[in-house]
Amino acid sequence: MDFQVVVLAGGNSKSLTPLVSKDVPKPLLPVANHPVLYYVLRQLEQSNLKDLIVVVEGEDAGLLVGAWISGTFVDRLHVETAAVPEDIGTAGALRAISHYLTAKDILVVSGDLVSDVSPGAVAATHRRHDAVVTATLCCVPISGSSESGSSGGKDKTKKPGRYNIIGLDPRKQFLLHIATGAEIEKDTRLQKHLLHAVGQMEIRSDLMDAHMYAFKRSVLQEVLDRKDTFQSLKQDVVPYLVRSQLKSEAVLSGIPQAEEDGNEKVSFPNNQVMVSQILANASTPSFHELYSMDPDGFAQTRKTHKCCAYIASSSIYCVRLNSIQAFMDINRDVTGEADHLLSDNVIGPSPKLGTKTTVGPHCMLGEGSEMGDKCQVKRSVIGRHCRIGSHVKVVNSVVMNHVTIGDGCIIQGSVICSNVQLQERVVLKDCQVGAGFVVTAGSEYKGESLARKEK
């Protein structure tokens, strides 16, 4: 497959502090004891997409991520790690690594995607339609109802359940409209000529852009070159391509040459229609072709390009790790209902449990962790080599590696980062404790973010 994969792994994410720090950049943030990047790479590996470029923001983070990848996926994937400056946006990151891109099509995946959407299927859809861009859409997680625990769902119901407004053609193959960010809160404005061409458009607000895109490389590079104000793939590049799909020659004059680079060399426009028709696997030509033809049906007068949508079925798990809430949800889901994302055993090989200690379902204990007597663990993830005293209660929480928890602590809905020390009788509720922090004995915190001061 002539596909190159770009994983935009990010770097220090402000929305995830204090979980993310210099030592633990976002791509390495452990989710159920695996760095979040692992999930994406594993999916790619399963789709046999092995030619990867992982883009990390910041040099230091790049080194860390590079080291981890070469350690974990040695001989399994062919990975280049590229470090780019911070805050240049996703489009900027692609611009920076543009010289690496050589394949006909590029698959761009966000590194914080925890999902079982098959990247191979997205790539295949992209190829089948000969599209310029294919966006992966998945169903917005239904808040509340599907979650087993009520506690986790509470915050979610407050969130607006809408992430994108998506317009699709009647056969749900083509992407006709995409609104993101602030546009969602406004009235939706739809181009009439697109409606004329397509006849009817389905407007969905229950789909979410999963941040997995397939691009035609030539087009992507041209857009990035020409539109140097474009910062984000999601907010600028994809909406731009979708908007101009029936009018592409205005900016994409370079495509014809680019297409000749591909294997299908066609001299007659009619043939081209035929070929793409066969590619589209459709009995009737898509509206793009109809639109691009003169009324007499022969000459192609207008240049169009196709924007496709790959809609993941509703059973597929797909969440982005872009907030602390999402981090909690993913940890819970990966150990729970979406445990197929992990091939490993849920409970590590040698946890040492004290007497009368219970570990409920949907829990994970890392290897080498020890627990004292009469502990309770429910719906939580506990990392490797943690020492947990007696009478400790851990509910709906994530405890990372090398954490020491004193006797009698109660931890609810919290995240405890690596190397944290909780002294005796600490009570934490809905807190985040940054790496290396020491919580003094007997203290109680609620809804706070505790972290060491950065030097």
Next chain:
Amino acid sequence: MGAQKKGATARVSEDPEELTRHPLQAILLADSFTTKFRPITLERPKVLLPLANIPMINYTLAWLESAGVEEVFVFCCAHSKQVIDYLESSEWSSQPNFSVTTIESHNSISAGDALRLIYERNVIHGDFVLISGDTVSNMSLTQALQEHKDRRKKDANAIMTMVVKQSKSSPITQQSRLGTDELFMAINPVTKQLLYYEDKAEYSKGFISLDKTLIADNPSVILHNDKQDCYIDICSQEVLSLFTDNFDYQHLRRHFVKGLLVDDIMGYKIFTHEIQSSYAARIDNFRSYDTISKDIIQRWTYPFVPDVLSGSSAIKVERQGTYRASDVTLSRCAQLGSFTFIGQGTKIGNGTKISHSVIGERCTIGSNVTIEGSYIWNNVTIEDGCELRNAIVCDGVILKSGAVLQPGVILSFKVVVGQQFVVPAYSKVSLLQQPTQQDSDEELEYADSTSGTGELRSDQLNGDIAPDLSETASELGTGGVGYIWTVFEGAYDEEWRHSVAPIPTDKLVKLMLDKDEDEELLTQDGNVISASGELKTDSDGNGSEDDDNEDSRDDYVSFEKEVEATFLRAVHENVKVDLAVLEVNALRLSYNMASVDCGGAIFYSMMKLAVESPHNSASELHRNAADIVTTWQKLLKSFLHDIDEEIEVILKFEEMCLESAKEFAALFPQILHLLYDKEILQEDAILRWADEKEGADESDKVFLKRSEKFIQWLREAEEEEEEDE
């Protein structure tokens, strides 16, 4: 309603349904409340116009009967007498299970008025079918009705079900094959609820804007550009009362449907029912007349086709879709092409070619006539060698030999076209003169079409029309009778869109090019928005500010005009200065202007009067000005309270010299001096004006330079004064 209450008190749950089981009723509007079929509809109501030789209303009534409707209320307004007479004499008055009742009105000007009137009559007792008398359909109502009832049971707010049909509008002209404008509808794919309806989408330019709450409430919405509104509505009783509550609802779609969609307080809902294989269409304009006629002849509307509907009078359907009545006299060498209908008693001469046309009863068609795609009604005489293409020819028309009708011609009743005369494309010809009052306001057109035309008709048809004919003879060639209606600018665009004739290729090409250009703009427009969402609102803000400025400027201009008029009246009628001051003050208050503006405006009026009064030389003009200023200095003075206002006068004068009254340019220093002498302007004002101008552009200083001497003199005088002190 009363029955429903009884139902609620009854013990079994099924009872209400039983009790509310009324005979299915229908309201048939036998007046379209538009003027699209003029000039024909000046003389005959639209519903009685023949469609494949059978009056339109017969198709509608026959369908209603077959669809299980038991009681029809025919609402007639324009030409109500004709409709009532027709219905009384027709078979519809004597059907066993199908009663047709007419409701007559003389002052309804819209569908809204009609429904309000019907509400007052209190004849509708349950769900009813609302339809206009120009609808042709063969759909089955059973399913739609059942859906409507089921929805009503669950949700009392589901008061209307609209029938829609798949129909993709042409990509070039953006109109359906029925000639109607493109329609945008947003429908919830699961519930089929109608969420958005826009049939006149021009104003929003290249965009369709869906309200954010609409999308927030519905996870999935399908926006259709490929549906056609069949204008068949299944309504609940509430619809009538809604029209009564909202007395400003006129149009069924534009006001009622949109009104309900926008209004979220009452929460009434409209649903759609899509028909797949059956036929439903409404004759809204000449193009749809053509399209539907063809559909009927091609039997898409079966069983509502001429040979079935006409019953007794034997019409035979022959090969290639040719319909021929029993006693047609057809010359041997006449050629009848496909999809042609020849009515009873029609004679057709040698060598005549007819195709894709409908010929009415008792017509006489000479030899070597060519008729293509035309609709010829009854008792028409077409002499030898005429050519007709895509025309509608009404009853009693005479085409003298060799006359030619170009595509799109409409000849109304009893028009005579002279020998060899060529009627230009898209002309509408009638014996009646075009009503002169053509208001763009549609409401007034309604009124005109109903009340006005009735009188017009009785006067002109029954009376003698001969007197006018001598002068109009030339309009339609020698021996021709009738007026060619002029097409208004702007309306011309409509003509070819809605005409019976197919759209000419050059139009299509032009449209294509236009469209491409439009899109070019659109894409650019889109880019602007994309850059950031906020950008758009910014520009909006600027736009509105501009508007405000524009408004105030307009206000000032009209204020100035008013002041000028007042001043002139004061001059001509010798109004006293005090009264003039009062009047100007009143104007100032009503226009919300400052007294600064008054001074300027009065001075402007004075100078304008001076320029406009006769003068031969600059010195005469100076004298004029001096006279006027002397006479009216008190008026001017009473609005010049402080120096700012005086400076305003100078600025105004400068502006006049540059723009409206250039003759004063040469006299600028003199007039300035004059004003100084008359003590209208104080020297401070002039000096301050000079100081202000000092820093201005060179071009602005023209008048300053001209009056330099005067200002110099003023300055010196001032210094002297100071020295004196």
